Amino acid sequence: MKDDSSIDALKQELAEKGVEYCIGAYVDIHGAQKGKVVPLSHLSHMAHGSERYTGYALDGLGQEPNEDELTSIPDLDHVIQLPWQPKVAWMPADNHFQGKPYPLSTRVALQNVLAEAGKMGFGLNLGIECEIYLLKRQADGTLSIPTADDKLGKPCYDIKSFMDNFTWLDKMASTIKTLGWDLYSFDHEDANGQFEFDFQYADALTTCDRLTFFRMMAKHYAEEEGLLATMMPKPFANRTGNGAHFNMSLYDLETGKNLFACDPKDDRRGLGLTELGYHFIGGILKHGRALCAVLAPTVNSYKRLIRRGAMSTFSWAPVFNSYGSNNRTNSVRVPAGGGRCESRNADGSVNPYLAAALVLAAGLEGIREKLDPGAPNDDNLYTIGEEERLARGIDFLPQTLIEAVEAFAADPLVTSALGEGLRNEFITYKRNEWEEYHLGISPWEIERYTHLF
Structure with a gap:
């Protein structure tokens, strides 16, 4: 927490920029933002825990109605003045309970694991590829792409489709650049109405806030624009899903050096990754099935993690607990040039703090235990036979949310990394989510069975 003089200086700086209100935004277990708004004159009060919350009213904060309230403490090093409403300053916040960081707060959980990495001399750099659909909601509630004449069977990188949505794209890109995130690429993605924004990686906490x-x-x-933007993993059965791929490397806390990077000639596997990087991947693969629960945390996520499904081509989504080079059929890949690894399981519904915490914990275990991930897989894993898959020791990732949650519940790393309270809350909410889904009657069932029987 900053001292009072630093807070006063920040208040003065924000006032000069026209800020009148401050949001201290924390997230629930799903990654959805919650918080209160205070006038700028009360920023110092909020920074000292004036804003109190009934944890029982929110998902995943583990409280009963009789318990003391939580507070939220804003991170004053990560303040963003809202570009579309400059009177408001947004700042990520951490939940506290009775004066201490609250372990069921997922942003706190990430900071706890980062502290463990720090004891080993490591920091985590993280880049997240943001895939998102821009859609129109019809009068009957259904979703469609905004441009009626977009009939392209292969719209990936299409320039016309990009320009048709330029107003929204320009607002997004201009804001990302203004915020200093270093936008280096954006494009029309693989599905009609789908786009991707790529901005520079940063330390893990900063990237999750972003x-x-x-x-x-x-x-x-x-x-x-009268439209709806969604990072829902799979809005359409016959179109590509929204990933949020995690690109990760460890760096030396003293020098900032990338500890995964090496010359491919010095790497016996030829991917440009140090042994430390391979051990990190070994930890991710060891816990791959459990990690799936936090990287792909919704019922809908597993409509994305398929080979093909209702699509005419391969889905590009990972279904195997495997790694390789610049090969998108693995769940973990080492992109060309090396120096990082990419977890492709993560989708647009991810709570980034929770997922980053557990993935980092798995990677650190891999380093401590010097886990060897084996030989990289360079061929199309969608097409190999079952006998060959088994011979290589490649397991399937979970194919439903409940399968992933049960793997999560059975893995001891989860409790050691997140604590029993956060572990249990996640399991409870996700089992309930599966049960609600399983008990619901879908339009597909009505259409099929009312006529069949």
């Missing part, structure tokens, strides 16, 4: 803000920003600018 993804949280990105979602809010994308939805706001879409609403200005």
Whole structure:
């Protein structure tokens, strides 16, 4: 927490920029933002825990109605003045309980694991690829792509489709650049109405804050256009899903050096990754099935993690607990040039703090135990036979949310990394989510069975 003089200086700086209100935004177990708004004059009060919350009213904060309230403490090093409403300053916040960081707060959980990495001399750099649909809601509630004449069977990288949505894209890109995130690429993605934004990686906490803000920003600018933006993993059965791929490397806390990077000639596997990087991947693969629960945390996520499904081509989504080179049929890949690894399981519904915490914990275990991930897989794993898959020791990732949650519940790493309270809350909410889904009657069932029987 900053001292009072630093807070006063920040208040003065924000006042000069026209800020009148401050949001201290924390997330629930799903990654959805919650918080209160205070006038700028009360920023110091909020920074000292004035804003209290009934944890029982929120998902995943583990409280009963009789318990003391939580507070939220804003991170004053990560303040963003809302570009579309400059009177408001947004700042990520951490939940506290009785004066201490609250372990069931997922942002706190990430900081706890980062502290463990720090004891080993490591920091985590993280880049998240933001895939998102821009859609129109019809009068009957169904969703469609905004441009009626977009009939392309292969719209990936299509320039016309990009320009048809330029107003929204320009607002997004201009804001990302203004915020200093270093936008280096954006394009029309593989499905009609789908786009991707890629901005520079940062330390893990900063990147998770940015993804949280990105979602809010994308939805706001879409609403200005009378549209809806969503990072839902699979809005359409016959189109590509929304990934949120995690690109990761460890760096030396003293020098900032990338500890995964080496010359491919010095790497016996030829991918440009140090042994430390391979051990990190070994930890991810050891816990791959459990990690799936936090990287792909919704019922809908597993409509994305398929080979083909209702699509005419391969889905590009990972279904195997495997790694390889620049090969998108693995769940973990080492992109060309090396120096990082990419977890492709993560989708647009991810709570980035929770997922980053557990993935980092798995990677650190891999380093401590010097886990060898084996030989990289360079061929199309969608097409290999079952006998060969088994011979290589490649397991399937979970194919439903409940399968992933049971793997999560059975893995001891989860409790050691997240604590029993957060572990149990996640399991409870996700089992309930599966049960609600399983008990619901879908339009597909009505259409099929009312006529069949």
